[in-house]
Amino acid sequence: MTLSAIDLDHPPKRRLFGERQRFMLLLIAPAAAALAFFQILPIMTGANASFRDWSLHDPQMTWVGFKHYVYVLTDAGFVWTVMPNTIFFMVISVACSLVFGLALALLLNRNFPGRAVVQTILLLPLMVAPVVAAIMIRWMFNDQFGIVNVVLELVGLPGQPWLAQRWTAFSVILFADIWLWTPWFALLLLAGLQSLPREPFEAAAIDGASHWRVFRYLTVPMLRPVMVVCIVIRAIDAFRTFDIVWTISQGGPARSTELFSIYAYIEAFQAMNFARGSAAAMIGAAVIVVLAMIIFRVLNRWAEVSK
Amino acid sequence: MVSPIRATRRHLLSCLAAIGLAAVLPAAAQAQVELKVGYMKHPIQDASLDMMEKWAKANNVKFTRVPMAYNVFQEKVTATLTTQGDQFDLIWHNDDWGQLWEKWLEPTDDVKGMENVDKWPLDAFWSAEKKMTVVPMVHTVGTFFYRSDLLKPNEVPKTWAELVTVSQKLQKDGKVKWGYVGGMSMNNTWFAQWWTMWTNNCDIFYPLLERNNAKLKAGGFKSALADPCHKEVIEFWWDALHKHKISPEAMTSYGRNEANAIFMAGDAAFTLVDSTHWGEFNDPARSKIVGKVGMAPFPMGPRAKAHTSWNEIWGWGIPKGSPAEKKKLTKQMLAAMLADEEGQITQWKKTGGPPPNVKVWDKIAAQDPVFKQLKHAVFDQKPITHSAYYFAQWPAVHKAYSDASVKALSGKREDIGKVLEEGAPLVTRAATN
Numbered sequence: 001m002t003l004s005a006i007d008l009d010h011p012p013k014r015r016l017f018g019e020r021q022r023f024m025l026l027l028i029a030p031a032a033a034a035l036a037f038f039q040i041l042p043i044m045t046g047a048n049a050s051f052r053d054w055s056l057h058d059p060q061m062t063w064v065g066f067k068h069y070v071y072v073l074t075d076a077g078f079v080w081t082v083m084p085n086t087i088f089f090m091v092i093s094v095a096c097s098l099v100f101g102l103a104l105a106l107l108l109n110r111n112f113p114g115r116a117v118v119q120t121i122l123l124l125p126l127m128v129a130p131v132v133a134a135i136m137i138r139w140m141f142n143d144q145f146g147i148v149n150v151v152l153e154l155v156g157l158p159g160q161p162w163l164a165q166r167w168t169a170f171s172v173i174l175f176a177d178i179w180l181w182t183p184w185f186a187l188l189l190l191a192g193l194q195s196l197p198r199e200p201f202e203a204a205a206i207d208g209a210s211h212w213r214v215f216r217y218l219t220v221p222m223l224r225p226v227m228v229v230c231i232v233i234r235a236i237d238a239f240r241t242f243d244i245v246w247t248i249s250q251g252g253p254a255r256s257t258e259l260f261s262i263y264a265y266i267e268a269f270q271a272m273n274f275a276r277g278s279a280a281a282m283i284g285a286a287v288i289v290v291l292a293m294i295i296f297r298v299l300n301r302w303a304e305v306s307k
Numbered sequence: 308m309v310s311p312i313r314a315t316r317r318h319l320l321s322c323l324a325a326i327g328l329a330a331v332l333p334a335a336a337q338a339q340v341e342l343k344v345g346y347m348k349h350p351i352q353d354a355s356l357d358m359m360e361k362w363a364k365a366n367n368v369k370f371t372r373v374p375m376a377y378n379v380f381q382e383k384v385t386a387t388l389t390t391q392g393d394q395f396d397l398i399w400h401n402d403d404w405g406q407l408w409e410k411w412l413e414p415t416d417d418v419k420g421m422e423n424v425d426k427w428p429l430d431a432f433w434s435a436e437k438k439m440t441v442v443p444m445v446h447t448v449g450t451f452f453y454r455s456d457l458l459k460p461n462e463v464p465k466t467w468a469e470l471v472t473v474s475q476k477l478q479k480d481g482k483v484k485w486g487y488v489g490g491m492s493m494n495n496t497w498f499a500q501w502w503t504m505w506t507n508n509c510d511i512f513y514p515l516l517e518r519n520n521a522k523l524k525a526g527g528f529k530s531a532l533a534d535p536c537h538k539e540v541i542e543f544w545w546d547a548l549h550k551h552k553i554s555p556e557a558m559t560s561y562g563r564n565e566a567n568a569i570f571m572a573g574d575a576a577f578t579l580v581d582s583t584h585w586g587e588f589n590d591p592a593r594s595k596i597v598g599k600v601g602m603a604p605f606p607m608g609p610r611a612k613a614h615t616s617w618n619e620i621w622g623w624g625i626p627k628g629s630p631a632e633k634k635k636l637t638k639q640m641l642a643a644m645l646a647d648e649e650g651q652i653t654q655w656k657k658t659g660g661p662p663p664n665v666k667v668w669d670k671i672a673a674q675d676p677v678f679k680q681l682k683h684a685v686f687d688q689k690p691i692t693h694s695a696y697y698f699a700q701w702p703a704v705h706k707a708y709s710d711a712s713v714k715a716l717s718g719k720r721e722d723i724g725k726v727l728e729e730g731a732p733l734v735t736r737a738a739t740n
Contacts, residue, residue, distance in 0.1 A: 145568065253492070
């Protein structure tokens with residue numbers, strides 16, 4: 001092209017994205033559309049509903065401002081039972097799953113006959129739908145027909161009304177959740193263990209370090225980045241747990257095992273107050289964002305991930 | 308021999324005829340109207356639908372059943388109704404949510420046969436315009452079941468006190484592990500706390516036994532939870548669970564499934580549940596007490612002067628979003644169901660579901676001693692009130708009540724009064740917020 005052919009008054013329009021960028025955008029478009037329709041749009045709808053008079057059976061949709069937020073935040077049950085329960089559940093579930101998962105990962109990191117079989121069996125809980133597992137566990141702990149009481153009575157101990165008291169019911173729920181999630185921790189931590197360099201461990205062996213000292217001063221520090229990621233992801237997930245608790249106790253007896261997701265569900269779909277349920281969900285989301293940031297900052301410092 | 312021209316003409320004619328038929332047949336198929344029913348998969352509902360399907364077949368109507376799980380039914384159908392969609396032409400309707408749907412349902416006053424149904428259970432289904440919005444399918448009556456192999460009819464407890472003494476005797480004699488079992492957790496409050504509440508002339512709000520929303524509102528929906536009559540109810544159950552031990556301590560966490568499982572295993576002498584479970588109790592594949600179940604009026608509390616009963620219905624509602632011509636057909640179909648005496652008798656025999664047409668009752672009672680027993684246990688007793696309240700906040704009230712009562716039953720006996728006093732404002736708050 002000669003210089004004279006260029007129209008200086010009307011330069012060719014410069015495209016916003018180059019061919020490469022357009023191709024990349026095309027590739028992510030389906031995922032972005034799915035995210036927009038199935039995540040962002042419902043969240044926006046829920047956020048909108050939380051500021052309106054929006055019952056499921058009679059959706060007036062009139063603007064009511066922060067009325068539902070005030071109701072939820074001044075509900076003694078939400079503040080003094082539901083939120084503490086949720087945080088307690090999250091801490092115990094994540095801590096126990098981490099400890100048991102790490103123990104299993106260390107075990108599976110050794111060579112022993114039948115390791116592949118054990119590994120497969122340990123992964124079974126991950127393959128069971130949480131609702132199915134929860135129904136199974138609810139009947140296992142049934143006071144009349146459950147296997148747990150049968151075993152207790154066989155060894156001369158009295159059977160327990162597991163789901164009729166707060167702490168026994170909470171224990172059953174935690175047991176179910178920890179059972180379901182320990183393999184997940186084990187799997188990720190095992191992958192982490194297998195990716196650690198061998199040299200420090202060989203040096204420790206030459207120096208005659210005990211197993212405990214190797215674990216305390218080598219394995220755990222080197223595994224910290226993987227543990228941090230596991231803890232943060234699982235803590236967020238544990239905070240919004242619904243299925244296990246709903247199936248085992250429905251938050252009972254008398255709200256004593258109610259978590260924030262159960263609270264939101266009851267308000268939205270049992271009391272049919274979609275707006276109040278949405279407000280509770282929004283408050284829960286805000287709490288978990290703050291909590292996740294705190295957890296990540298604390299653990300990040302501990303693990304020195306940023307280095 | 309046929310000439311080639313004639314053969315070609317014949318071939319052409321047959322082709323044209325085939326094309327004509329092909330054009331007409333889909334049109335004929337399209338002419339068949341489809342009626343879609345949203346319902347809960349349950350033997351009684353299926354029995355009622357069988358009657359309608361019979362009518363549909365006779366009237367060239369395509370009849371489609373859309374079963375849904377109980378746990379999602381109310382939410383799913385409410386969403387469908389409020390969007391005025393035509394997803395269903397007929398839906399299962401229940402007194403528990405009678406008032407929630409009143410503005411979304413077609414009036415049913417003009418359905419033939421409505422003059423033959425019991426009027427008492429219809430109270431939950433009036434619209435603001437004083438129009439009826441349901442056609443009954445079955446009476447869901449709370450029924451006191453007892454083990455007829457262990458007790459003669461005259462030995463069945465008539466009072467709470469007798470319920471305790473008879474239970475303890477049967478337990479002591481090693482006949483049963485437990486006296487009474489029933490659901491107590493949320494949404495099963497009817498099967499323990501509430502039937503004893505009514506049989507003690509008690510209720511959830513003041514004025515007691517009132518169901519007129521205007522009067523309840525005028526009273527500020529003041530909860531009667533801390534009333535002495537209520538304290539007696541909770542104390543009775545506390546003693547049953549912890550002192551007399553006629554009921555399992557874990558009963559506060561039971562739903563109907565757990566309670567029914569114990570009763571059907573032959574481990575308990577008494578239970579109270581909807582009569583619709585009669586069939587289940589007598590199913591040899593599931594129950595060890597087949598043919599050993601009797602029915603009697605509710606045992607009375609210390610404040611009662613006569614037996615009472617709990618008599619409500621399940622029914623069918625017609626969504627306003629259904630097209631007009633389909634609504635007309637649906638009403639004809641419901642009228643046919645109400646008039647189908649043979650079908651209603653079959654419904655009773657197959658499922659234990661008392662039919663909607665009261666004219667059929669005497670005919671069944673004349674030939675079936677079980678129905679006669681049920682009639683005496685329930686229909687011959689006068690209900691003192693309805694088994695639910697009929698305003699939009701009712702589910703929230705139910706939950707608040709359930710939480711307070713279970714908390715009182717799980718704590719110390721001396722704390723019952725205090726827990727009920729703390730729970731009363733929460734029940735009022737649930738009704739007014």
